[in-house]
Amino acid sequence: xxxASIPTAVTAPPSTWRRQLLGFxxxxxxxxxxxxxxxxxxxxxxxxxxxxxxxxxxxxxxxTFFGLIGATLGWLLGLGFFNYPVSRILGxxxxxxxxxxxxxxRYFRLCTDHKVVAIQYFVAVIFFFFIAxxxxxxxxxxxxxxxxxxxxSGNYLTLVSLxxxxxxxxxxxxxxxxxxxxxxxxxxxxxxxxxxxxxxxTLWLTVLAGFVLLGAIFLGGFxxxxxxxxxxxxxxxxxxxxxxxSFSLIGIALVLVGLxxxxxxxxxxxxxxxxxxxxIFVWGLVTTSILAVLAAPVLAAALYMAALDRTVTSSFxxxxxxxxxxxxxxxxxFFGHPEVYILALPGFGIVLExxxxxxxxxxWGYRVAVAGMFGVALLSFMVWQHHLFVSGMNANLRxxxxxxxxxxxxxxxxxxxxxxxxxxxxxxxxxxxMLFSLSFFFNFLIGxxxxxxxxxxxxxxxxxxxxxxxAHFHYTIMGGLVxxxxxxxxxxxxxxxxxxxxxxxxxxxxxxxxxxxNLTFFPLFAAGLLGMPRRVTSYDPSLHNLNVFVSVAAFCLxxxxxxxxxxxxxSLWLRREPAESNPWQSKSLEWQLPTPVPAYNFxxxxxxxxxxxxxxxxxxxxxxxxxxxxxxxxxxxxxxGGAA
Amino acid sequence: xxxxxxTAIVVPLVIWVVGPHIPPDHASVQSSDQHTINVxxxxxATPVLLFIWVYFGYAIAVFRRAGEEIVDGPPLEGxxxxxxxxxxxxxxxxxxxxxxGTVDLLNTNGAGDGSGQGPxxxxxxxxxxxxxxxxxxxxxWLWTFRYPSYGGVETPYLAIPANExxxxxxxxxxxxxSFWAYELGVKADAIPGNDNVAYVKALKVMSFQIRCAxxxxxxxxxxxxxxxxxxxxxxxxxIAKQQLxxxxxxxxxxxxxxxxxxxxxxxx
Numbered sequence: 001x002x003x004a005s006i007p008t009a010v011t012a013p014p015s016t017w018r019r020q021l022l023g024f025x026x027x028x029x030x031x032x033x034x035x036x037x038x039x040x041x042x043x044x045x046x047x048x049x050x051x052x053x054x055x056x057x058x059x060x061x062x063x064t065f066f067g068l069i070g071a072t073l074g075w076l077l078g079l080g081f082f083n084y085p086v087s088r089i090l091g092x093x094x095x096x097x098x099x100x101x102x103x104x105x106r107y108f109r110l111c112t113d114h115k116v117v118a119i120q121y122f123v124a125v126i127f128f129f130f131i132a133x134x135x136x137x138x139x140x141x142x143x144x145x146x147x148x149x150x151x152x153s154g155n156y157l158t159l160v161s162l163x164x165x166x167x168x169x170x171x172x173x174x175x176x177x178x179x180x181x182x183x184x185x186x187x188x189x190x191x192x193x194x195x196x197x198x199x200x201x202t203l204w205l206t207v208l209a210g211f212v213l214l215g216a217i218f219l220g221g222f223x224x225x226x227x228x229x230x231x232x233x234x235x236x237x238x239x240x241x242x243x244x245x246s247f248s249l250i251g252i253a254l255v256l257v258g259l260x261x262x263x264x265x266x267x268x269x270x271x272x273x274x275x276x277x278x279x280i281f282v283w284g285l286v287t288t289s290i291l292a293v294l295a296a297p298v299l300a301a302a303l304y305m306a307a308l309d310r311t312v313t314s315s316f317x318x319x320x321x322x323x324x325x326x327x328x329x330x331x332x333x334f335f336g337h338p339e340v341y342i343l344a345l346p347g348f349g350i351v352l353e354x355x356x357x358x359x360x361x362x363x364w365g366y367r368v369a370v371a372g373m374f375g376v377a378l379l380s381f382m383v384w385q386h387h388l389f390v391s392g393m394n395a396n397l398r399x400x401x402x403x404x405x406x407x408x409x410x411x412x413x414x415x416x417x418x419x420x421x422x423x424x425x426x427x428x429x430x431x432x433x434m435l436f437s438l439s440f441f442f443n444f445l446i447g448x449x450x451x452x453x454x455x456x457x458x459x460x461x462x463x464x465x466x467x468x469x470x471a472h473f474h475y476t477i478m479g480g481l482v483x484x485x486x487x488x489x490x491x492x493x494x495x496x497x498x499x500x501x502x503x504x505x506x507x508x509x510x511x512x513x514x515x516x517x518n519l520t521f522f523p524l525f526a527a528g529l530l531g532m533p534r535r536v537t538s539y540d541p542s543l544h545n546l547n548v549f550v551s552v553a554a555f556c557l558x559x560x561x562x563x564x565x566x567x568x569x570x571s572l573w574l575r576r577e578p579a580e581s582n583p584w585q586s587k588s589l590e591w592q593l594p595t596p597v598p599a600y601n602f603x604x605x606x607x608x609x610x611x612x613x614x615x616x617x618x619x620x621x622x623x624x625x626x627x628x629x630x631x632x633x634x635x636x637x638x639x640x641g642g643a644a
Numbered sequence: 645x646x647x648x649x650x651t652a653i654v655v656p657l658v659i660w661v662v663g664p665h666i667p668p669d670h671a672s673v674q675s676s677d678q679h680t681i682n683v684x685x686x687x688x689a690t691p692v693l694l695f696i697w698v699y700f701g702y703a704i705a706v707f708r709r710a711g712e713e714i715v716d717g718p719p720l721e722g723x724x725x726x727x728x729x730x731x732x733x734x735x736x737x738x739x740x741x742x743x744x745g746t747v748d749l750l751n752t753n754g755a756g757d758g759s760g761q762g763p764x765x766x767x768x769x770x771x772x773x774x775x776x777x778x779x780x781x782x783x784x785w786l787w788t789f790r791y792p793s794y795g796g797v798e799t800p801y802l803a804i805p806a807n808e809x810x811x812x813x814x815x816x817x818x819x820x821x822s823f824w825a826y827e828l829g830v831k832a833d834a835i836p837g838n839d840n841v842a843y844v845k846a847l848k849v850m851s852f853q854i855r856c857a858x859x860x861x862x863x864x865x866x867x868x869x870x871x872x873x874x875x876x877x878x879x880x881x882x883i884a885k886q887q888l889x890x891x892x893x894x895x896x897x898x899x900x901x902x903x904x905x906x907x908x909x910x911x912x
Contacts, residue, residue, distance in 0.1 A: 153862050225859050231836065232819040232861055319837025320905035325820055326835070359707075361717035368727050390759045390822065391833040392814070392840030395766035399746045406742045413734040416696060417727065423703040426717045430708070438700065445696050449689040456745040458681045458757035461831045462668050465822055465857035529667040529682075531826040533857040536865030540853065585714055616716030 024080030025109035032074030033208070040070025048311075061311045064219065064238045068212060068245040075208050080110045081201060110204070112196035115597060117203050118182030119496065124203070125177060126568075128170040128210045130561070135163035137558050144551040147538045156537050158221030158239065165226040165243060166213055169250045171481060172339060173206050175346030176257050176292070179488050180285045182496055184261055186590035187279045189270025189608060189624065191601045194263035195256075202253040202260070209249035216242035225535055227336070230317030230328040234309055241310065244303045251300040251335075254342070258292035261285050270624070272608030279588055279612050280363055283370050284349020287377040288342050294381070295338035302331035329391065333384040341380040343477050345373060347444075347484035348415050351437045354491055355422045357586045358434035362613040364421025368414055375411030383408060389460050398457050405455035412448055416441065431584070432506035436487030439514050443479025447472060450525060468528025471521045479517060486513070486564070494579035497572055498596035505567040512560035519553035587623050588612040603630045647698045651691045658690050659683060668829045671852065671873075673845040674758030675829030681748055688741070755843035760814060760823075760832025763839045763902070769809040775843070778804065779900070780814040782821030782834035785863035787854060791883060796900040798893070799886045802854065802871035805879035806846050814840040817906050822858035825871060833858055839902035846873040 022028075044066025076082065087093075106116050138159050142151045151159065181199055185192055193199045216222050220237035228247075233240050265278070265286055305316040306328065315321035317328045356363045363369065382404045385393060389401070419441050428434065450472045453459045463469060490506050523546055530546075532539045539547065571577070582591040589612060593601065606624040614620040663683040668675040709715065749757060749767065756767040769775055779790040781798075790798045804810045814823045816834035823842075824831045827850065832842040856867035874882055887894075898904060 153865070157859075157862065157864075223859070223861050227859075229820050229859065232859065235819065235861065319903075320907060324837060326838070359717060360709075360715065362719050362721055364720055365722040365727055368722065388833075390831045390842075392760045392762040392835055392838045395756070395761035395764070398766075399749060402745050402749070403742045406738045406745075409738055410731065410734050413730070417730045420696075420699055420703075421720070421722065421726070423700070423707055424720065426703065426707040427709040427715045428704065428707055429714070430704075438704070441696065441700060445693060449693060452689065452741065453682065453685055456681060456685065456741070457749045457759060458678050458745065458754070459685060461674070461757055461759040462678050462682075462826075462829055464759075464831055465824070531667075531824075531853060531855065533822075533824065533855050533865075535859045538865045614719070616719040618719075 023105075023109065024078060024083065025105065026079065027108070029075045029078030029204075032078035033071040034074070036070035036072075036074025036077075037067040038070075040073075041067035043070075061238060061241055064241040065245070065307060065311055068215075068241065071212070072208060072245075072249065075204065076201075079204050081197070081204075084197065110197070110200045112192070112200060113599065114181050114185050114193045114196065114199060115496070117199050118178050118180075121173065121177030121181060121203050121206070122496070124207045124210065125170050125174045128166055129174070130565070131210075131214070132163050132166035132170065133558060133561055135159045135166070137555065139163060140551040140554040142537060143539075143547050146541045146544045146547065151537075153537050154221060154223065157223040157225075157535070158217065160535050161222050161225050161243070162213065162216070165247065166210065167477075168226050168339065168343075169206075169209060169213070169247065171477065171485075172250070172254060172292075172342045173202075173257070174481070174485055175350065175488065176254075176261065176285060176288060177203065177206065178496075179281075179350070179485075179492060180257070180261055180346070183492065183590055184264055184282060184285060185268070186593065186597065186601060187282050187588065187612075188265060188268060188273050189589060189602060189606045190264065190268035191605075192268075193260055194267055195260050198256050198260050202257040205249045205253040205256075209246040209253065212242050212246040212249065216240075216246075227332060228303075228306065228328075229332075230306060230309065230325050231319075233306055233328075234318060241307070244307050244310075248300050248303045251296040251303070254292040254296040255300075258289035258296075261289040262293065270602075270605050270608055272624075274608075276367065277608060277611040279353060280366065280369055281349040281353035283373055284345050284347075284352070287373045288345045288349075291338040291342050291345070291377055291380060295335045295342070298331055299335035299339075302328060302335070305331075326388075326391070326393065329388055330384070333387045334381075336387065337384040338377075338380045340473070340476070341376055343481045345376060347440065347481040348373060348376075350484040350488040350491075351440045352415070352418055352422075353588070354433050354437045354487055355419060356613045356615060357491075357584050357588070358429045358431060358437070359422050359426035360429075360615045361422055361424075361426050362611075362615055362617070363418065364424070365414075365418050366611070366613070369418045372411040372414030372418070375414070376408060379404060379408040379411065386455055386460075389457050390464050402455055402457050406452065409448060409452065416445070431490075432501075432503060432510055433487040433491035433584075435507070435510045435514075436483050436490065439510070440480060440483045440487070442514075443475055443483060443517070446522070447475030447479055450475065463528055465533055466528035467524045467532045467534060470534050471524035471528060474521045474524075479521070483513075483517075486510075489564075491584070492590075493572075494583060495590060495595055495597070498579055499572050499575075500577040500579045500583070501571045502567050502575070505563060505570065509560060509563040509567060512563060513557065516553050516557040516560055520550055520557050523550050523553075586612075587614055587620075589624055592622075592624060592626070602626070646702065647691075647695050650694050650698060654694060655687050655690050659687050662686070669827055670847065671827040671850055672758070672829055672847055674754060674756075674843075675827065676847075677748065677754045677757050678829045681745070684744070685741075688737070692737075755809065755845070758828065758830040758842055758844055760840040760842045763841065765841045765843070767843075769843055769845070773809050775809045775811050776805065777811050777813065778802070779902075780812050780823045780832075780834065781817060781904075782814070782823065782856070782860070782867075783817040784819065784861055785856070785867040787823070787856075787867070787869055790897075790900060791886075792900045794883050794887055795894060796897065797883070797887050797890050798897055799890060800869070801886070802869070803874050803879060803882045804844075804846060804871070805876050806849055806873050808876070809843055809845045812842045812844065813902060814842065815903050817904055819860050820858050821856050821860045821867070824855045824857040825852050826855060827852035828871075828873075831857060837903050837905065849873050849875055849878075 044063035048062035216239035219239040222239040308314040315323040385401045386405045581595040604627040609621045670676040755769045789802045814832040814834045816836045821834040832840045
């Protein structure tokens with residue numbers, strides 16, 4: 001079956017537009033999700049009304065939770081995720097759906113081609129990234145005056161919460177999803193991910209999570225920020241249920257995507273792709289995946305407790321009934337701090353992968369870089385209580401967490417050392433990906449150094465919960481990850497889509513984004529130290545001018561992101577200039593393939609000869625041996641059925 | 645070389661020109677402690693920042709490609725000595741900072757640097773000193789203050805005497821808040837069911853801002869008030885007036901306790 005389907009992948013699909021529309025795809029998924037929500041909401045409401053404990057509350061959270069679970073089941077059913085297990089249980093032969101591998105419709109349904117999933121991921125992540133960014137524009141609009149009523153307080157908190165939660169959710173999938181799924185198989189010489197169906201599942205869970213979170217708007221919003229602190233979350237209206245469900249979905253997706261990447265790298269490396277020839281980007285994703293697999297289940301457990309508190313009025317986090325808000329704080333940050341490195345490590349990977357290509361030098365200190373990444377990953381589980389320094393936690397623990405937090409700057413410093421070493425006596429080209437990579441070091445340095453202030457308990461006392469923290473993590477997450485991700489997009493998107501991105505627009509995008517990013521967030525360190533708490537609608541009038549300046553810079557930053565959008569539309573849709581197969585003259589395996597990448601990536605599984613960073617090495621062998629090209633099924637071979 | 649010169653010029657500038665302007669101010673022992681540590685951290689961060697900036701600037705200026713064709717650089721794979729030196733330097737910096745921070749935190753004269761230390765504080769004011777107990781109660785969206793040594797009177801105003809240690813017992817009736825007396829350098833989360841103690845010793849008569857630094861719902865941004873540091877005599881007069889003003893209310897308050905457990909409000 002499998003073997004015979006390969007040649008047909010080249011030919012046009014036999015099915016018609018209407019037949020495509022009626023299959024298992026996103027259209028059916030939306031219909032079933034809405035239907036599932038309605039049906040399960042009715043069931044949940046019936047159960048809730050029968051239960052006496054619901055009299056304590058004035059909202060039907062059981063119905064909302066049931067509805068959202070029904071929507072999830074309907075969504076997955078509509079996309080056809082149950083087809084394979086059900087047909088196996090019934091003893092029927094299970095195969096990929098006919099017509100799976102071609103046509104535009106494959107982008108709108110369960111598809112097991114890792115390249116298609118990556119593009120789907122890319123579109124989803126960019127879509128939600130822009131929505132969350134739009135929220136940030138509204139937030140800055142409100143903060144342009146020290147006591148404005150541009151946005152009502154309740155709506156403002158919902159905007160803040162949506163911005164934070166959506167950015168965190170989408171950016172943790174932002175590299176693992178699009179770039180990870182696309183590049184890991186290509187970089188290690190594989191034809192697929194280890195679990196293709198799981199890969200597609202993580203994508204559609206992520207998409208659903210984004211829409212469920214947006215659904216909170218229609219259920220009264222939620223006021224807790226991305227941290228969802230109890231007991232505030234117990235008080236909140238039904239929008240909180242959307243937060244709980246969507247973050248759980250992301251948690252599940254993170255675990256699955258992590259397992260998938262770890263398994264793929266462990267089992268599907270091509271012959272010769274030894275551990276010390278693995279591209280540094282893949283190492284970045286492996287360490288990220290380890291964090292995701294270990295941290296996200298804790299989040300899911302904590303969210304489950306929050307859901308029980310809200311529905312059956314259990315009291316995990318309610319002190320007057322024997323619970324404790326500290327339980328949520330600790331569980332959340334036990335996930336939350338590794339999550340911060342789930343956001344940082346892929347950025348390290350991208351930057352260190354791009355740097356050698358444009359410096360025309362091997363990656364300097366490869367083994368130390370890998371050790372640094374593992375050091376960050378390991379330490380990230382030992383620092384979470386620094387988020388609780390002034391919370392009234394056991395005071396004896398604070399010196400320990402101060403120490404571990406400062407310790408983490410050693411492996412992070414290694415990343416800078418690698419950058420320094422790689423650039424030494426380099427022959428640099430300043431293409432757009434390189435500009436973003438260099439700016440990563442600029443931004444992340446400021447983010448890292450301000451982190452030292454926050455890790456120091458006495459200094460933290462003033463900066464805790466202030467705009468200093470907010471500026472700090474925007475410098476690490478936006479200045480670090482998002483700049484790296486932009487570099488990754490300009491670097492790899494020509495390979496992924498087959499079309500060149502406009503270099504001039506790219507440079508305009510880079511310079512405006514870099515300048516206005518720093519103009520937006522650097523003054524906010526001062527705002528924090530001058531006494532401005534986070535997540536407020538009003539602040540001291542003396543900070544008015546500072547905030548007006550920041551708001552204007554933030555709007556320009558938003559406009560610079562539109563340049564990216566214009567570039568994507570112009571280059572990928574209007575202009576469509578075919579990209580060369582290796583425009584950057586990289587030695588990495590993925591660039592040795594033709595553009596666009598063929599359906600099964602490698603005709604033969606290549607044999608890897610060397611690490612992908614052999615720049616300037618005299619008489620370097622080709623990075624991989626792809627074997628002699630296969631004989632295409634020509635007119636002579638056709639009668640035999642086109643053996644592949 | 646450039647780095648050494650730049651550092652020699654900029655670090656003194658940071659310490660003596662920028663340094664005095666780094667918040668927080670010298671209103672209390674705690675805030676001047678935080679000020680000192682912020683200046684120390686800044687003067688240590690500056691050479692690091694300059695090193696990276698100078699190196700990257702130098703690299704961008706010098707190690708650029710000449711002409712259009714792509715030429716490979718020398719295949720340097722790493723240098724064990726440089727890596728060891730780097731690790732040693734960063735380790736020394738980090739260990740030094742952690743030691744300095746710990747010593748500073750545990751110093752009894754700083755008494756915990758104004759941070760909330762939970763129900764059993766690790767660092768207490770030097771024994772023998774008089775400590776005024778003040779309970780800070782956060783609720784949506786208001787701060788109230790109880791003075792157990794003055795008949796448990798509860799008032800929406802905060803005043804403390806200067807040059808005397810004050811122990812803030814911060815707690816909450818509903819959701820998490822955070823008591824931030826900005827000029828005093830005090831921050832302690834108000835968490836229901838927890839008695840979070842923070843010490844402060846104000847040095848001069850002044851007013852200070854009180855803000856909520858933990859998201860607590862709808863009017864979080866408006867949960868501010870002004871506190872006052874008074875002279876000893878001024879404080880005695882002020883608290884007597886509070887006792888008089890609230891004498892009708894005080895008997896009906898729940899007895900003074902470190903924590904209060906009102907029934908939870910599940911839905912707003």
